Structures are given as structure tokens and as C-alpha cells.
């Protein structure tokens with residue numbers, strides 16, 4: 001029997017590298033898609049180049065068994081407010097890019113009648129916060145999109161898993177240290193994703209406390225929340 005394949009989109013991300021290692025260790029064949037391929041085994045993929053996505057999927061040598069969206073751009077702090085252009089560009093990658101590429105991939109997987117789509121969203125999408133409201137709104141869109149896609153594909157043999165990693169120690173977060181106790185390593189993310197994949201989990205929180213942190217954050221009344229600096 002041939003090995004199962006995993007397509008990782010945004011394969012240069014620190015989480016993606018750990019995910020690739022974890023799935024390779026259990027026998028998966030890797031299909032790594034990056035913006036600037038460094039060798040022939042890497043596939044060229046730009047999340048914001050929507051016009052290329054249909055051909056990207058058509059040219060895959062095989063429809064993957066597992067797809068992971070691991071690309072993303074962080075925009076936070078005053079940049080969300082001061083840079084409308086960067087805000088729009090980040091949204092085109094973080095949200096529209098996911099909808100575009102998964103639109104093509106989910107169709108081919110549903111036609112085959114099997115597969116798993118793993119979308120890396122964020123706890124940032126659970127409630128809009130002043131510190132990252134543009135990024136958070138895109139992730140809220142991604143989470144809702146993945147929820148709906150899971151529902152749509154439930155009777156078509158394709159499972160959709162949403163990953164909400166919480167803080168992760170990657171280059172995306174390198175500019176601003178995060179509290180160690182609520183920060184996962186890329187390896188922890190990868191292990192949680194493999195476990196979730198094996199168990200057909202719908203939503204994965206990597207560190208258990210994030211589920212409860214976000215429950216508290218979601219229940220704070222708006223008249224208090226709007227005065228908080230989060």
C-alpha cells in the first residue's frame with residue numbers, strides 16, 4: 001500500500017516544519033508548498049495569488065490525504081490602525097487565501113470521498129481585541145469558514161479540523177516574548193495536531209488552559225471589555 005500524503009501550505013512556518021517532521025515519522029509522504037521553493041521537491045504556492053490556486057491543485061501529482069493551512073501574517077498593535085494597506089494585505093493572506101485554496105482542494109477531496117483538512121486558525125478569532133483586531137477578525141472568519149466546511153463535508157467523507165494553538169514560540173511571535181506557561185512549542189502543536197488527526201477531533205486547543213482563558217474572555221461584558229487593554 002502506498003504511503004499517505006500530507007500537503008502543507010506555508011511549509012516554511014515554524015509550526016509547519018514541526019508538523020512535517022511529526023507526520024513523516026508516522027510514514028506520511030510530504031508535499032511541501034512554499035512561496036519560494038528552494039529545490040524541485042518543494043511546490044510554489046502563494047496564498048494571496050488566488051488566480052494561481054486552481055492550477056496549483058490541478059497540477060498536484062496526487063490529491064493529498066491530509067491538507068494543512070499553516071501560512072499566516074501577523075499584524076498587531078497600532079499597525080492595524082495606522083496601516084490600512086497592510087491590514088488589507090494581511091487579510092487577503094489570512095482569510096481570503098484560506099477560502100480560495102481550500103475551495104479548490106475541498107472539492108477534489110469531496111469528489112474522491114476522503115481526506116482531512118486541517119486549518120490553523122487562532123484563539124484571536126474568538127473575540128475581537130484592540131491589540132490585534134485585524135488579524136483576529138481574519139481568524140474569526142477562518143474559524144467560521146472551517147466550522148461551515150466541516151458541516152458541509154460531514155457526509156462526503158472529508159473531515160475538517162480547526163486548530164487554535166494559543167501562543168506559540170515561532171518567528172511570528174519572536175518580536176514580543178509571551179508568558180511561558182501559556183506558550184506552546186511548535187513540537188507541541190505538531191503532536192496535538194497528529195493526535196487530533198488520529199481521533200478525528202473537530203477543534204484542537206494545543207494547551208488545555210486556552211479553552212478556559214477564552215471562555216472567560218468571551219464572557220466579559222462588553223461595557224467592561226471595551227475599557228480593558230487586551
Ligand SMILES: NC(=O)c1ccc[n+]([C@@H]2O[C@H](COP(=O)([O-])OP(=O)(O)OC[C@H]3O[C@@H](n4cnc5c(N)ncnc54)[C@H](OP(=O)(O)O)[C@@H]3O)[C@@H](O)[C@H]2O)c1
Nearest residue numbers: 012013014015035046047048070071072122167168170172
Ligand atoms: N505563532 C503563534 O503564536 C500563532 C498563534 C496562533 C495561530 N498562529 C497561526 O499559525 C500558523 C503558523 O504560524 P507560525 O507562527 O508557525 O508562523 P511563522 O513561522 O511566522 O510562518 C508564517 C509562514 O507563513 C508564510 N506566508 C506568509 N504569507 C504567505 C503567502 N502569501 N503565501 C504563502 N505563505 C505565506 C511565510 O512564508 P515565507 O517563509 O515565504 O515568508 C511563513 O513561512 C499561521 O496561520 C498563524 O497565523 C500562530
